[in-house]
Amino acid sequence: MMFIFVMLGLVLCKELAGSSAVTTVFVQKGKDLHLHVNKPVVIPEYDEFSWRVNDTGSIVRLSPDNKVRIVDPYKGRVEFSVQNHSLILKNVQHSDSGEYTALIAGDETQRVAEYKVIIQDPVSPVNLSVNSVSNSTESCNLTVTCSTEDSLINSTFTCDKQTCHQEGGEQSTNTTSGSYLHVYLLNEFIICKHSNQVSCTSNKTEIQPLCSLTGSQSISLCLMKTVMISVGLIIMVSAVISVHLMKRLKKQE
């Protein structure tokens, strides 16, 4: 019994939290912002529907007689659907960030959708450079720098004949511009990745050509095979020749 009540409580809490939750939306500067009212809305007869930003200015208003009014600064940048109340704001700029709400206003005001909109620039390219390589017959160490214009990660990789690993595991940092820089190992490649919520750039370098460990191993294996096959051939040929010679000698006798 207690259990059922607890479960019910959890479900109710979840629903309440869900209905009042603000959804965060990231949009790349210059792209379009799409906002929807996810639940079906019933607009009472004398009420007005509107999309507003920062609780101050309206973007679009739908009057009780179903007339759409797009507010001046947004003319030409906004598409609004009377059917489903979706809003499209085109070519967003940083100044378009803010809290967007869909309201039904009349005798009472009701929020039917709420979004926190964050506009981001695409991230800058990354540089991945190899600072040093030290090779021995048993192991290979290399250090790399993964950098953007405002942040940097140094990382060291150690390889033996079988595998490579990254000292201290994957390395990452948050940049001052709010993006994420990340260096890690993936299938013999070192990957340097710069990302935020709207874009990603990366660069990679293959370990094997830098560390000649596996390379030298396969060369020596190849060499050994060649030598063995050659020796085998020589032995076989000389065996055949000597049998021939023996037969001739016997005939002459």
Ligand SMILES: *[C@@H]1O[C@H](CO)[C@@H](O)[C@H](O)[C@H]1NC(C)=O
């Ligand atoms: C809302 O309607 C418009 C056209 O009227 C359509 O392009 C858009 O996809 C619809 N949005 C949703 C969420 O259904």
Ligand SMILES: *[C@@H]1O[C@H](CO)[C@@H](O)[C@H](O)[C@H]1NC(C)=O
């Ligand atoms: C909303 O408010 C934020 C922070 O105060 C501001 O940066 C943003 O430009 C405002 N958005 C609009 C569309 O006025």
Ligand SMILES: *[C@@H]1O[C@H](CO)[C@@H](O)[C@H](O)[C@H]1NC(C)=O
């Ligand atoms: C690589 O680093 C490890 C540990 O720091 C060290 O034991 C090894 O000798 C180094 N190998 C080379 C080729 O420098």
Ligand SMILES: *[C@@H]1O[C@H](CO)[C@@H](O)[C@H](O)[C@H]1NC(C)=O
């Ligand atoms: C990457 O390296 C090149 C050449 O070393 C340099 O010209 C460029 O500015 C660097 N870019 C970044 C993002 O550090």
Ligand SMILES: *[C@@H]1O[C@H](CO)[C@@H](O)[C@H](O)[C@H]1NC(C)=O
């Ligand atoms: C990273 O490595 C470079 C080259 O070895 C060095 O100049 C720089 O000081 C290092 N930076 C950090 C933060 O360790």
Ligand SMILES: *[C@@H]1O[C@H](CO)[C@@H](O)[C@H](O)[C@H]1NC(C)=O
């Ligand atoms: C970067 O920021 C995120 C969110 O603020 C945080 O969860 C993460 O631990 C940070 N990572 C680093 C490497 O500082």
